[in-house]
Each structure stands twice: as C-alpha cells, then as structure tokens.
Amino acid sequence: MDEKRKHPRTEVNEPGYVSSGGSVMHCVIVNMSAEGAAIEVENPAFVPHRFRLVMANDASELYECRVIWTKKTRVGVSFLDTP
Numbered sequence: 124m125d126e127k128r129k130h131p132r133t134e135v136n137e138p139g140y141v142s143s144g145g146s147v148m149h150c151v152i153v154n155m156s157a158e159g160a161a162i163e164v165e166n167p168a169f170v171p172h173r174f175r176l177v178m179a180n181d182a183s184e185l186y187e188c189r190v191i192w193t194k195k196t197r198v199g200v201s202f203l204d205t206p
Contacts, residue, residue: 130156138179143171152178159191159201167193176200 132154141148141164148170151163164170170190178184188200 130158132156132159132161135160140177140179141170141174142177142185143174150176152176153197157202159199160186160188161197161199163196164198165196167196167198170198173203 133156134154135152137152139150139152139162141150141162148164153161153163160176162176170193173187173189176186176188187203189203190198191201192199
C-alpha cells in the first residue's frame with residue numbers, strides 16, 4: 124500500500140479523551156503526525172464530526188479535530204488550524 128500522507132505518523136499508544144459540547148469519551152491515541160491522528164474508541168458512532176482531542180497525561184496538550192475516516196473502532200482525524 125502506498126503512503127499518501129504528507130507527514131509520517133509516530134506510534135503513540137497513549138490514553139486520551141474526545142471532548143465536545145460538555146461530553147467526554149475515553150480513547151486511545153494510536154498514532155499522530157503534524158496534521159492528524161488515529162484513535163481507538165469503543166463506539167465510533169458517538170464520536171462527533173468535530174471535537175477536541177485531549178491527551179490524558181497532559182490536559183494542556185489538545186487538538187481541534189475533524190473526522191476523516193472510520194474503520195471499525197478506529198477513527199482517523201485531521202487537526203484543524205485554530206486562530
């Protein structure tokens with residue numbers, strides 16, 4: 124399979140949270156790049172199209188995200204530029 128990403132992803136495998144509209148869902152951040160990430164969740168149907176991804180080990184590290192794809196329990200997101 125050909126790699127189509129502009130930036131290579133780094134394996135992370137760290138706990139995190141999907142946060143949107145006052146609700147929070149646990150996830151595992153599988154890998155990350157400068158432009159996006161892949162996360163594992165129990166039920167991707169509950170992941171909103173846009174949300175904040177928060178690192179569990181450092182809550183000050185957060186990313187505004189948009190869902191790009193979903194495969195079973197894995198969700199691929201791109202990071203949005205924030206002003």
